[in-house]
Amino acid sequence: MTTAPNNLPPGNLPPGGYVHREPSALRKALPWIIGVVVLALIGWLGAALVDSLKDKQKSFSIYYVDRGWVRFLLFLLAASGVLALTSLLGQRIGMARTGRRISYAAVLGDQLTHLFLILVVLIAIYPLFYVLIAAFDPRNSLFAFPDFGNPNIFYKTGLLPDLKQLNLENFAKLFEGVTIPAWQLLLAVIGGAALAAVLISLIVSKVGRDTDALANVRAWGLRVLVAALAVLVIFMGPAQFTGGSNESKFLLSVRNTLLVSGLTGVLAILLSTTAGYAMARLRFPGRFQMLLFFIFIQMFPVFLALVAVFKLLTDLGLGNTFAGLILAYSGGAIAFNTWIFKGYVESLPESLEEAAMVDGATRWQTFTRVVLPLSRGMLVFIFLNQFIGTYAEFILASILMTGVEHWTVGVMLRSFTSGQFSTKWGVFAAAATLGALPIVGLFYGFQNFFVGGAVAGGVKE
C-alpha cells in the first residue's frame, strides 16, 4: 500500500511528490485475517449445509447419476487441456505471422476466461431458456415427467427440450375469448409497422452511415408507435374479454399495467421537474430544508403505511380504481425523481439560462423553453425508470385492486403460481414470457440510459 504523504509540508516532497511508506503490520495482515475469518465462516456454513443433507432422499433415481460431479470435473479438465493445446497452437501461429512475441500465459488466460464466461452465461441464462421452452410446451405442468423412454439422460430429465412437442397451446389459452375490433387490429398493425421501421432504420444506421433521414424515420416511427399504443391501451376494455378463466384476461392485465405504469411515469415527470429545477437553480431560504424533507420522508416504508393509504383511498371513493393506484404510486415516486432531475439540471451550463434571462425571459420561460428541451434525455430516463418500476410492482396492486378485471400483470402471474395446486406452469411460463417482453425490449432499446442513469443514481442516492 502506498499512501500520499499527508503529514509532509508540500515543500519537502521528493521529486514526483510521492513517498512510499510501509503500512503497519496489522494493516498488512488485515486482508489475510479477513480472508481466514470468511473461509472459516464458509466452512462452518458448508458443514452445516452438508450435515442438513445427510439421510435426505435422493432425487428420482432416473435423474440421479452417482458421482456425476466427478464426470463434470473431468470434462472441465479435458476442456482446459484442449484449450491449452489450442492456445499453444494459436500462440505459435500468431508469433509466426506477426513476428512479435506473444505471451503464452495471456493467450491461455483469455481462453480460460472464455470457458469460465461461457459457463457463467449458461448457468445465468439457462433458467430463462427453460421457462421459454416451457411456454411452448402444452403439457402444462411442472410435475410432468418428460420422456421416460429416451435413453439420453438430458432429454429424460427435461433439461433439453423435446422440440417435437412444442406448440402454441399455452398462448392460445391466454387469448381465449378475446374479441378485437377491426380498428384495434389496424392500430396494432400501424404500431407494429412503426416498430419495424424503427428497428430497420436502427440496423441500417449500425451497418452503414447514420443519416438525418434515418434519424427522422426513427423519431417519427417512435411517435407513431407511442401514439398507437396509447390509443390502444386507453380504449381497450374489459368487455372485449369474454373468456371465463382468469388466464384469458391476461391481455387485459397487460393493458391495465401499461395504463397504470404509463400514467405514473407521466405524473412523475409533471410533479418532479419543476421541483428539481427549483432545487437546482433557485436560491431561497428553506430550499435546503425542503430538500432534506423530500429525502427523508421517503425513508418511511410506504407500503407499511398501506393501511392508511387504503383507508384514505377508500374514503375518497378511489378504492379499487386505477386512479387511486396511480395516485398511490406517484406519491412514492417524487423524491427520487426530483433528486435525479436536480442533479441533471446542475450539470447543465448555467450560461444558457443567464443568456435567456438577459434577453428578457422570465424564470418560467427559461425553464420551459431552455431547460426542458435540453433535458429531453433525462425526462425519458425518469419516465422509463418509473414505468419499469411500476410495471414490476406487485404488493400495492395486489392489496388495492380486487377483481380479475383490475389485476396487473404481477397479480395475474401470482394467481397462476399461488393457486392451491400450482399446476398452471405452462400458462405461467407463457404469460411470463409475454409479460416480460415489453420491459426487456425497453431495457435493451434504452440500454445506455439505464447503464448511465442507474449508476449515476446509485452514486447519488
Add this chain to the structure above:
Amino acid sequence: MTTLSPPRSRTAVPPQGSRGILLALLILAALMGASVLIGWLLSTLAAQVVPGAPAYLLLVFTVVSLLVLAPLTHRAFPWITNWFYLLPALVFILAFTVLPVVLTVNYAFTNYSGQNSGNPDSAARQDATLSSDRRTVTLSGLTGSAQEYLNCAAPNCAGATLVLYDEDASVPYRVKVASAQGNAFTLAAPTPESVQVAQATRINKISYVGLANFQEIFGKASRALWPVFLWTVIFAFSTIVLNSVAGLILGILLYNKRLKGRNVYRTLLFLPWAIPTVISVQMWVALFNQQFGIVNKSLGLLGIVAIPWLNDPLWAKISILMVNLWLGFPYMMTATISALSTINDDLYEAAEIDGASRWQQITGITLPLLRNSFTPILLSGFAFNFNNFGIIYLLTAGGPAQEGRESTAQSTDILLSWGYNTAFVSAGGQNFALASAIALIIFFLTLAISIVNFKAAGVFEEARK
C-alpha cells in the same frame, strides 16, 4: 422583528433566514388549508345537491381552488413564486406520503386491528326492542352491565354509540346513547320512523393504548424482533458482498479489451436485470421445487441429493441469497464496467512498464480506484436490500416455519415482511396497530442507515450546494 412596510413586502426578494422559511411555510399552509376547506365545502354541497356524487370530488375541488388561490397569493407575496415550483410535488407528497405516514404513526399507539376497526361488532349483536316514544332501546338478552357491553368510560355510558339494525340487518343506523340503565338504553334523540329496530350492537372502538404495541414487540423480542433483525442485516450484507464480488469479477474479466466477443457476454449477462423481478422471482420458485424443479434435476445429474431449497430454514436463506445474486449481479457488473472506464489507461501502461503482473495491477490500481465509486453503490444497495420485501414475499413468503417463533416472523422473514404479515396475513390477525409500530421501528432503522449512507455519498454537501 421589524414590521414590514407595504412596498418591501411587494418585492420579489424573499425574507431571509429562518423567519423567511417560517413565513413561507405559513403562507403555503394557509393556501393549502384554504383550498382543502373550500374543496371540502364544495364537495359536501355537491353531495347534498346530487346524492351519490363521488367522494373524489373533494380532490378535484381542492385542486381547482388551489389553482384559483395561488395567483392571488402571488399578488400579495411576489417572492413566493420560488415556492410555487415546489408546490405540485409538495401537495402530492403531503397528500399521499405524509398524511398516510402521520396516520400510521397515529395507529401505532392504538389498538386498530381487523376486529377493532371502528365498525359495528356483528358478533355481539342482540335482539332489541324500541319503546313507543322511539327513545329507549331495550336489549333483552343482555347479560352483563351496559358499561361492560359498550366498553365505555362513564357508568351510564353517556355519549357512547349504539348501532341499530332492522329485520334484514342490512343497513346499520348509528345512534348516540344519553344514558343506560340495566339493559335499557335511552337515546339522545328519537329514532326516525324509517328505522324498524330489530337488533342492536356495539361499535368496536379504536382506542389509544399508549406504548402497549411497543411493549408487545419488545416483550416477545426473542421470538420475533431479534432473530428477524439479525437475518435482515445478514441478508442485506451478504447480498451486497456476494453481488459485488460476482459483479467485480465479471466486470474486470469483461473489461479486458483483448477479449473477443465481450459485448455478446455483456448483452447476455444483462438479461436477468432486464426482466421484471415480479416475474423472475416467481420463475425461481418453480425451478427450486424439491422434487420436480430443474435445479435439483441438474444437481441429480452431478450426483447430489435433492436439496430442500425452499423447505428448510437454512437452505431457504441460501436460496434467497442465490436468487438475489442472480437478480443483482448484472447491475454490479455494469457499475464495475462503467467505473473501470473512468480509470486512466496510462496507469496500467506505467505499471506494465514497471513489471507489475495482471494480478498486481488489479490489486494495486483497479480495486483502490474502484473504491470511491463503489462505496455509495454498496451503501445504497444495503439500504435497498434492508427493505427488499419483494423477493422475500414472492420466493418464500417468509417461510418455512421455524420453532420458537411468532407465526408472523418465520425463518426468512425480514423486518418489513414481518410487519406485512402482522397486518395483512391471517396469521397476524390483521393487527394494523402492531404493524404500524413495526413500521415505525423500521423507519428509524432505515433513517440511521440512510444518514450513514448520505454522509458517505456526500448527499448533504450536494444538497447544500
